[in-house]
Amino acid sequence: MKAAVLYGKEELNIETDFENPVMKNSDVLIQSKYGGLCSTDRSLYRGFVPFQPPLIIGHEISGIVKEVGKSAKGLDVGDHVIIPPVYPGCEDESCSSCKEGLTNRCKKSVFIGHGVHGGDAEFIAIPSRYTFKINQSVPLDEACIIPDAVSTPFHALKSRSIPPHILRNTANPKQLFDQKSHWLHGKNIVVFGVGGVGGPTVNLAARYFKAKNVVAVDIFDNKLELAKKLGATHTINSKAFYEDKNLAIKELAGKEKAKAISELAKHISSYLTEDKFQVDCVVDCSGVPETFPLAVETTSKNRIIVQVGWPPKPVSEFLNQKIMDKYLTINGTWACPMNEMKEIVTAVENKQVDLNLLVTNKDYTLDRLENAIQDLEVGKILGRAAIAIK
Ligand SMILES: [Zn+2]
Numbered sequence: 001m002k003a004a005v006l007y008g009k010e011e012l013n014i015e016t017d018f019e020n021p022v023m024k025n026s027d028v029l030i031q032s033k034y035g036g037l038c039s040t041d042r043s044l045y046r047g048f049v050p051f052q053p054p055l056i057i058g059h060e061i062s063g064i065v066k067e068v069g070k071s072a073k074g075l076d077v078g079d080h081v082i083i084p085p086v087y088p089g090c091e092d093e094s095c096s097s098c099k100e101g102l103t104n105r106c107k108k109s110v111f112i113g114h115g116v117h118g119g120d121a122e123f124i125a126i127p128s129r130y131t132f133k134i135n136q137s138v139p140l141d142e143a144c145i146i147p148d149a150v151s152t153p154f155h156a157l158k159s160r161s162i163p164p165h166i167l168r169n170t171a172n173p174k175q176l177f178d179q180k181s182h183w184l185h186g187k188n189i190v191v192f193g194v195g196g197v198g199g200p201t202v203n204l205a206a207r208y209f210k211a212k213n214v215v216a217v218d219i220f221d222n223k224l225e226l227a228k229k230l231g232a233t234h235t236i237n238s239k240a241f242y243e244d245k246n247l248a249i250k251e252l253a254g255k256e257k258a259k260a261i262s263e264l265a266k267h268i269s270s271y272l273t274e275d276k277f278q279v280d281c282v283v284d285c286s287g288v289p290e291t292f293p294l295a296v297e298t299t300s301k302n303r304i305i306v307q308v309g310w311p312p313k314p315v316s317e318f319l320n321q322k323i324m325d326k327y328l329t330i331n332g333t334w335a336c337p338m339n340e341m342k343e344i345v346t347a348v349e350n351k352q353v354d355l356n357l358l359v360t361n362k363d364y365t366l367d368r369l370e371n372a373i374q375d376l377e378v379g380k381i382l383g384r385a386a387i388a389i390k
């Protein structure tokens with residue numbers, strides 16, 4: 001079969017005769033149609049993260065069921081499907097993480113396109129229980145971004161945004177997770193970094209979770225324009241903010257740097273005029289370590305920062321005192337548990353997510369995957385690119 005195979009750092013070959021996947025009885029064989037391009041693909045390509053070559057990359061896949069294993073359930077040949085990038089590999093979700101409901105953190109987690117072969121290939125075999133059917137009214141060149149770019153921020157907003165003391169002091173805490181009565185409804189949210197994952201975060205916060213204000217912060221005006229279309233009520237170019245004040249933030253240190261960051265944080269929260277300085281949730285999608293101190297400054301007391309973007313290096317200033325004084329909760333998040341995938345598919349089918357705005361590039365094919373990765377790297381891809389697997 002045709003496949004995008006990584007043999008080592010920057011050694012990406014488009015093979016035409018790679019061996020087909022071997023199906024288990026509980027698997028379905030899927031013909032990949034489109035692959036969403038993620039910065040993780042770029043990290044693998046550049047050798048920033050270790051992997052075992054040869055590796056077929058691609059972990060945001062939409063496709064069509066071609067074959068159904070003997071014990072596979074719930075799917076038929078011809079069904080349109082999406083595959084989550086991370087799914088449980090333990091027996092019957094029996095590990096301690098899966099038992100706690102964290103199927104996204106399974107002890108034997110399978111990460112396609114990283115730990116095992118991915119979907120930037122003609123075919124991929126996946127357990128039927130972790131393959132999600134999607135209505136054929138959703139175009140496959142848009143559906144491919146659901147598995148990661150949409151589901152990761154969905155989980156972050158739905159399940160990682162609620163402060164512990166709120167849960168403890170609510171009579172029926174479960175209702176705070178339901179869309180209709182979700183904690184974020186009517187709240188103020190700040191999203192740092194509105195690229196491939198930040199865009200869906202803005203969109204979901206505004207349209208699905210019905211936040212009152214969604215402030216998008218980025219350093220590129222064209223990304224901020226897209227954020228507005230996706231539902232951001234306010235946009236801030238942080239680079240322009242510092243430049244206007246003649247602050248060379250990268251060269252500042254110590255108290256001067258802290259003062260500059262604090263000024264930007266005040267500027268961000270001042271936008272939320274009705275609830276002056278009340279920022280209920282900060283979602284950091286930037287993948288830039290320097291954003292963390294800004295997130296700490298921006299978040300209001302007793303609230304949460306959710307870390308969605310993966311920073312390439314640790315944060316140098318952890319600001320323990322500020323975190324304590326502000327009674328902040330810092331929540332990590334990772335992919336999306338299996339029991340939230342159906343809700344996402346339903347949201348998409350009900351047109352509560354603007355996939356058409358989020359997928360900004362549909363012109364790449366597998367043969368041009370390397371170009372696509374390079375374009376992503378230099379900021380030429382505004383939202384998400386869908387790679388046609390053909
Ligand atoms: Zn990804």
Ligand SMILES: [Zn+2]
Nearest residue numbers: 090095098106
């Ligand atoms: Zn498990």
